[in-house]
Amino acid sequence: MNRQPINLARKLDAFSDHWAPKIIAQMNDYHFKLVKFEGEFVWHAHADTDEVFLVLEGAMTIHFRDTDVSVGSGELFVVPKGVEHKTSAAAECRALIIERGGTVNTGQVVDAKTAPDDVWI
């Protein structure tokens, strides 16, 4: 067992690339990932898992085909499995993502923003 807590700010300071989630913790078969967003992501869905975004700094928008949801610092949103969505952030947004391990950031889509799903920081 790790004997140290995981400091989110310190982990966030350790990388600067956007759209590339970094795993910081595992709970059963779920991963906690830190990510920095800026600009616009790609439309995608995750067929077999809900996905949680908890915004730590800044603000993001989660676009759905029929609505947009603004998520600010200290706010959490659950994207239901199978629902197409796209994230965007006008300025850098720092968030914690919780989802099943092995979830690819772009879901079923392969894109320039598709990132490895197994990078720990």
Add this chain to the structure above:
Amino acid sequence: MNRQPINLARKLDAFSDHWAPKIIAQMNDYHFKLVKFEGEFVWHAHADTDEVFLVLEGAMTIHFRDTDVSVGSGELFVVPKGVEHKTSAAAECRALIIERGGTVNTGQVVDAKTAPDDVWI
């Protein structure tokens, strides 16, 4: 689908009792729960699930039989399944707990602090 983000501070303002987790979101079969701690909890374990604590305000200690881990605001800790632990907080601590739905706060122990596992807020 809920169209509103969940604001953690607003949810925390909506209750004042200690040691009684309130569910704010569900991801697959996992629950996100807000809790306020103050004082000392009871020794217990969760036989079939890891448990994540993310401290939002204040500080808590997670006691294990062989060590203590201090977890401050913005820090996260994963208590592995089956490992006996006890939480404490000298002053009120506000935390987000993530664990499998149906997890009882006192694990296998029945105590005055045993809380219902299905209260949403």
